[in-house]
Amino acid sequence: MSLLRRLPADVRKALPTEPGERVLTFAASGEGYMVATDLALYLADGSRLPYETIDKAAWDEEGVRVLTTDGVVHRAEVTDPRRMPETVRERVNATIVVNKHVQLPGRGGVRLVARRSPGGDVKEWTLVFDEGLDPNDPGVRAQAEQALEGVRRSMGV
Incomplete structure (x- = not known):
């Protein structure tokens, strides 16, 4: 049944x-x-x-x-x-296509996660900042975005 x-x-x-x-x-x-x-x-x-x-x-x-x-x-x-x-x-x-932690200049890093719907294409990237990093800090955000672009290029996602 x-x-x-x-x-x-x-x-x-x-x-x-x-x-x-x-x-x-x-x-x-x-x-x-x-x-x-x-x-x-x-x-x-x-x-x-x-x-x-x-x-x-x-x-x-x-x-x-x-x-x-x-x-x-x-x-x-x-x-x-x-x-x-x-x-x-x-x-x-x-749903996880990529899950990579990248160290940012200074202290701490960011986890870059690419997800897709079951059987679908990559829908979104999530940036998960290490504790102590302010995701709203423009400098930290820019470093994370630069790291994301590098990972996207190297993995073709």
Whole structure:
């Protein structure tokens, strides 16, 4: 029996999935169900988090804390995550094309991450600055942008 058939019908019908999007696994959440598809993580509160926008997902005994690349934190209570942690980890990792740390002049560096949607082309680059560096400092930002251009050229991405 497929996972799709075990997922309650009302939950399955309410998911705003894209054509061809497939359910991989699901878990009961405090507010309903958390569903992992091949393209995104759906939280019980109705949030749809495409895997290429997830920076980190941390699981503990209460549930999951998801940090997206725009800095927003989502929290969901999950008592029995089933295969959700492994599925989300695998799907997020599959979106990463490049993950390279570059030391900037002075102290610290920046992690340059290129992501793509599952099966798609590179959508965006994320610059993750080391602690202590101000990403709003024009000089630091210029150094990071220069490092990014060098990585893009050398990797052809």
